[in-house]
Amino acid sequence: MKILVTGFDPFGGEKINPAIEAVKRLPDMINGAEVIKLEVPTIFGKSAAVVKDAILKEKPDFVLNVGQAGGRRMVTPERVAINFQGGQTPDNSGQAPQEGPIQVDGPAAYFTQLPIKEEVAVIRKAGLPAQISNTAGTYVCNQLFYQVQYLREHDFPQLKAGFIHIPYLPEQVVNKNAPSMSLADIVKALTAAIGAIVS
Incomplete structure (x- = not known):
């Protein structure tokens, strides 16, 4: 069994992104499942292409995308990806997103196939705060979440996929x-969540 876990590179002027830093530190095996770790660019469209290439190469059973949600105090598994992108923050290509649908022929939303209630339960059991989120925003995180679901529907029907948002690191909030x-706590939370996903 394999799970592909992705983390974004730094964006928005930050020098670090907790997503990829935590993903890089995950164990190579969790509950008997091989953990494939992948850094993805914070660029609309390109992040999904990188993930698709990794799915074709690795043939994982699960995909878990991890992203930073500055301002949240909990680890938040996402329930739903919406077919909309927007916002004023440029991505790492310097382009602000064109407001509108991600896929013109796609549904309004996709629900995750991952066991988000169980993820929250095991993260809390590990002594860390977690709750289900019902909005992944409209930036690259939601776009990647939606695009992987679109790929799943059209090309990889056996795949189960989802998204988790994590808080800032302490060094990011000095000012x-x-x-x-x-x-360390983010890695602990993700490890627990992955354990629930692959069980």
Whole structure:
């Protein structure tokens, strides 16, 4: 069994992104499942292409995309990806997203196939705050979440996929009034969540 776990590179002027830093530190095996780790660019469209290539190469049973949600104080498995992109923050190509649908022939939304209630339960059991989120935003995180679901529907029907948002790291909030979580705790939370996913 394999799970492909992705993390975004730094964006928005940040020097670090907790997503890829945590993903890189995950164990190579969790509950008997091989963990494939992948850095993806914070670029609309390109991130999904990188993930598709990895799916074709690795043939995972699960895909878990991980992204930073600055301002959240909990680890938040996402329930739904919406067919909309927008916002004013440029991605790492320097382009702000064109507001509108991600896929013109796609449904309004996709629900994750991952056991998000169980993910929250095991993260809390590990002593860390977690709750289900019903919005992945409209930036690259939601776009990648939606695109992987679209790929699943059209090309990889056996795949189960989902998304988890994580808080800032402490060093990112030195000059911000925002909550944070240590890298060790984020890794602990993701490891617990992956254990629930592959069980």
